[in-house]
Amino acid sequence: MNATLSAQPPRSQRWLMLALLLPGLLALGITFLLPLGWLGKISFSDSTLGDSGPLTLAHYLSVIADPFYWKVALTTIKLSALVALLAVLLAYPIALFLARTESRWRGLLVALAIAPLLTSSVVRTYGWMVMLSDQGLVNSGLSWLGVISAPLPISNNFFAATVALTEILMPYAIMAMLSGLGKLNRDYEDAAALLGASPARVLWRVILPLSLPGIVTAALLVFVLSISAFVTPRLIGGGRVFTLATEIFGEATVTLNWPLAATLSVLLLLLFGAVIALYQRVLNHLERDA
Incomplete structure (x- = not known):
């Protein structure tokens, strides 16, 4: 009991810690909680502009009853999950190499791996639009090689949006996994190698299980960024890829139906919360197994 009491900071120190937290908490409340509450209020508004009128559940009921929005939600989840899977699969070998290389150029290689983040996602999206168009680099190259007779x-x-988002978000996956791989203890790998395990078996049975928390974190990060992406699906999707983000933009700026846009935003936030809760459960399960 004495040890417990001695481990607690003195009251003056606790007040100091609280005083240091107050500016951040105040800023968080003003910039996040208040707008979030205003968004929730608009979603229950009966007025088109959401500034007046009685509270109603009509917008939520209309979204739930409309098959179009169910299709949009499924497309959003499908696109985000596929992008997260592809980004992790492509980024893992790069992150593993960067974490294990002892080259003097390691710093430069890491900088090159995350260098695409220095370029706007709009610019990279337009680049993929040029590459994947009917007369773009991919179709022109395949046609020149005689592989195809008509543009693919x-x-x-949906394919174009998946490819573009995967390339755009890969640096985030590399950074997330690079952080986790850097904390792995090499002694486990050396012990497995001394016991006769091949490099492939060491990778599959030792490195991969130990790096699962970093992989899950990278997948969550890419999924969250994909599920809220607007520019890339809107541009490279050619108006044929409907996601919750594109629909929210359309309702808020084109049809000016703010309550419906707020309703979709709240549902998107709930989807965020469900994904984060699932991530936390998976992470806790991995920690228990470890």
């Missing part, structure tokens, strides 16, 4: 339908669709 790889632009203005």
